[in-house]
Amino acid sequence: MEHIKYEYHRPRENAFLGLSTDIKQDDAYFPVRDHTIKILWNRNTAPVQVCVDDYTITLKPNQLVSITYLQEVSFSKTQLPLTSFSFNREFYCIIDHDEEVSCNGILFFGTQDLPIVSIPYTLQQRFETLFSVFVEEFTTPDKIQGQMLQMLLKRLIIMVTRLAKEQLIVKALNNDQIETIRKFNVLVDIHYKTKRKVSDYAELLHKSPKTLSNLFAIYNQKTPQHIILERLALEAKRLMNFTDKQNQEIAYELGFNDPAHFSRFFKKMTQFTPSEYRNSQLMQA
Incomplete structure (x- = not known):
């Protein structure tokens, strides 16, 4: 696979779109890395591993996964070139454009497991063609380049979202029910620190x-209440893994008035006390 790396910037807005066929090699060299969203695509003929937060996922050939800036991604276990589309909100805000692509809560900012999507054999050429058009547009700088790249990114998101709806959501649900689940996932991501009851979200919906x-x-075996608490526990683990904050600070940041209450909650969700969890992560490292 030929190694390519392209960037598009609108400096006045700090808008950024990057395309790389080896994100492990290129990620550190993209000038805009904060608050970026990534769509990772395994275009190899063998599986590829990626670390997200505190666990490892395996992407089979022609599988994609979306990673938001709320998640910590590491390519330390990635042994093969991995294609990535990286962009920030200033280039394309998926929240502002949600009515166009309907991806929030399915591909991005959802509370479910990471959305790994498989490209069927019948669609693989279509995806590769879209990739080629991206490359062509990156090499055609003109006044409408940004608009063209944004249109292509939107097309990619729509194609992946359609597959995600087919593969990750059971057929028994109609469109209105899927929309309710999708919006619930987004609302939990926004309000999990302050709203802990299913009735809070039911009222919003x-x-x-x-x-x-x-x-x-x-939809799945998890109850709405469990999803809310899982999101809270996930954020606690992220703060332990990727910040220097102490357990008491994390407890208050997540809305617990009593650190002991936070410790009991964390053990119930993870089987570890916060201190035990930190020690286990140090041993793994």
């Missing part, structure tokens, strides 16, 4: 708590 519970019983 103009649904009953029972309706949400019934929907998630069809």
Whole structure:
């Protein structure tokens, strides 16, 4: 696979889009790295490993995964070139454009497991063609280059979101039900520090708590309440792994008035006390 690296910038807005066929090699050299979103695509014929937060995922050939700036990604275990589309909010805000692409809560900023999407054989050429058009546009600097690249990125997000809806969401749900789940996921990502009850989110969605519970019983085995608490525990682990904050600071940041209450909550969710978890991560490192 030929190694290529392209960047597009609008300096006045700090807008950035980057394309790399070896993100492990190139990530540190992109000038804009903070608050970027990545779509990672394994275009190899063998699996590739990527570390996200405190666990390792395996991307099979022609699989993609989306990573937001809320997650910590490491390519320390990545042994093969991995293609990446990296962009920030200033280039394309998926929240502002959600009505266009309907990806929030499915591809990005969701509370479920990482959305690994497989490209079917029948669509692989279509994705490769889109990749080629990206390369062509990156090498055609003119006044409308930014608009063209934004249009191509939107096309990529729509294509991946369609596959995600087919592969990750059960067929028993209709479009309105999928929208409710999607919006619930986004709302939890926004409000998990202050809203801990299913009824809080049911009110925001103009649904009953029972309706949400019934929907998630069809969607997967996790209850809405468990998803809310899982999101809280995930943020606690991120803060322990990637900041210097002490347990008491983390407890207050996550809305716990009593550090002991936080410690009990964390052990219930992870089977470890905060101190035990930190020690286990040090041993793994």
